[in-house]
Amino acid sequence: MKVLVCGGAGYIGSHIVRELTKLNKYEIVVLDNLSTGHTIAVPEGIPVEVGDIRDKQFLEDVFSKHKPTAVFHFSASIEVAQSCVDPLGYYENNVAGTIYLLQAMQKHGAKYFIFSSTAALFGQPERIPIHPDDLSIPVNPYGDTKLAVETMLKWCDQAFGLKYACLRYFNACGADASGDIGEDHTPESHLIPLILQVPLGKREKIFIFGDDYDTEDGSCVRDYVHVTDLATAHILALDYLARENTSNRFNLGSGKGYSVKEIIEAARRVTGHPIPAEIKPRRAGDPATLVASSEKAETVLGWKRQYHSVDDIVRTAWNFHQKHPKGF
Numbered sequence: 001m002k003v004l005v006c007g008g009a010g011y012i013g014s015h016i017v018r019e020l021t022k023l024n025k026y027e028i029v030v031l032d033n034l035s036t037g038h039t040i041a042v043p044e045g046i047p048v049e050v051g052d053i054r055d056k057q058f059l060e061d062v063f064s065k066h067k068p069t070a071v072f073h074f075s076a077s078i079e080v081a082q083s084c085v086d087p088l089g090y091y092e093n094n095v096a097g098t099i100y101l102l103q104a105m106q107k108h109g110a111k112y113f114i115f116s117s118t119a120a121l122f123g124q125p126e127r128i129p130i131h132p133d134d135l136s137i138p139v140n141p142y143g144d145t146k147l148a149v150e151t152m153l154k155w156c157d158q159a160f161g162l163k164y165a166c167l168r169y170f171n172a173c174g175a176d177a178s179g180d181i182g183e184d185h186t187p188e189s190h191l192i193p194l195i196l197q198v199p200l201g202k203r204e205k206i207f208i209f210g211d212d213y214d215t216e217d218g219s220c221v222r223d224y225v226h227v228t229d230l231a232t233a234h235i236l237a238l239d240y241l242a243r244e245n246t247s248n249r250f251n252l253g254s255g256k257g258y259s260v261k262e263i264i265e266a267a268r269r270v271t272g273h274p275i276p277a278e279i280k281p282r283r284a285g286d287p288a289t290l291v292a293s294s295e296k297a298e299t300v301l302g303w304k305r306q307y308h309s310v311d312d313i314v315r316t317a318w319n320f321h322q323k324h325p326k327g328f
């Protein structure tokens with residue numbers, strides 16, 4: 001089957017590409033605008049179409065040339081804080097861009113769509129862990145853009161039979177066991193890579209955004225899922241769409257949350273560095289706790305996580321950063 005991985009040079013996308021190549025049954029094409037991705041993260045021999053999903057003509061060219069059957073979609077802006085400052089930019093990239101991508105799929109008869117969604121669409125959740133059909137009221141533009149796409153997908157299925165899987169996860173983290181690829185954003189805004197910048201000598205301390213949340217230690221609680229486990233779930237979701245020919249939505253998590261302070265502790269254990277921390281005000285748009293139940297993904301997709309300990313997850317990230325202290 002021919003698959004197009006939009007955002008395949010980025011952090012999560014490149015890990016999907018790596019897992020897809022191991023299976024030897026997919027013809028893979030990567031599409032990426034390289035705004036945050038790195039061509040070096042894509043294995044040699046896999047074509048990379050460089051361009052933007054907001055460019056309709058570019059999409060037309062890519063779809064005419066490659067005629068993919070399935071599309072994995074990771075091309076999105078992903079920073080909660082930035083989305084609060086620039087909501088329209090987020091809607092343009094994440095919603096308008098996805099409309100153009102879906103139009104190209106419709107026109108060229110691509111059948112399956114695997115959408116990188118987020119637990120952020122649940123906002124302040126009504127219960128923890130969050131189940132896939134729980135109420136979704138996002139508390140920031142980023143989460144709302146993902147919800148908008150999920151809603152659109154329902155109507156696309158009804159109108160022209162597009163089969164889709166929405167995969168909601170919160171904190172993708174860690175790196176491929178080889179240490180060859182990992183998380184490298186400029187500027188970096190995610191917790192684990194920022195913490196690891198301290199033992200790497202790139203920053204003096206880590207800031208904890210808020211210690212007055214309604215959580216056990218006052219810092220925000222999140223669900224940290226290893227990126228290779230996420231990759232496996234995406235591939236199982238494609239198998240599911242091809243087998244069942246029905247759309248579905250899954251939450252991908254560990255069922256267990258870790259606070260910012262606990263993640264810093266894990267990084268101290270893994271790196272052996274004291275990692276000084278300082279409390280700062282809350283960051284805009286951050287809910288106190290987000291933990292996604294993955295029960296449905298486990299039973300329906302047969303998803304099994306390989307990484308269960310947060311220390312093991314941080315260790316893979318540390319391995320990548322030690323191998324690439326300056327990034328890619």
Ligand code: UDP
Binds near residue numbers: 207283
């Ligand atoms: N965070 C923090 N200090 C940082 C970066 C992040 O305390 O330097 C917190 C952030 O407020 C959130 C959690 O760490 O509660 C995870 O943030 P990240 O940006 O990694 O992912 P997000 O939860 O926004 O998807």
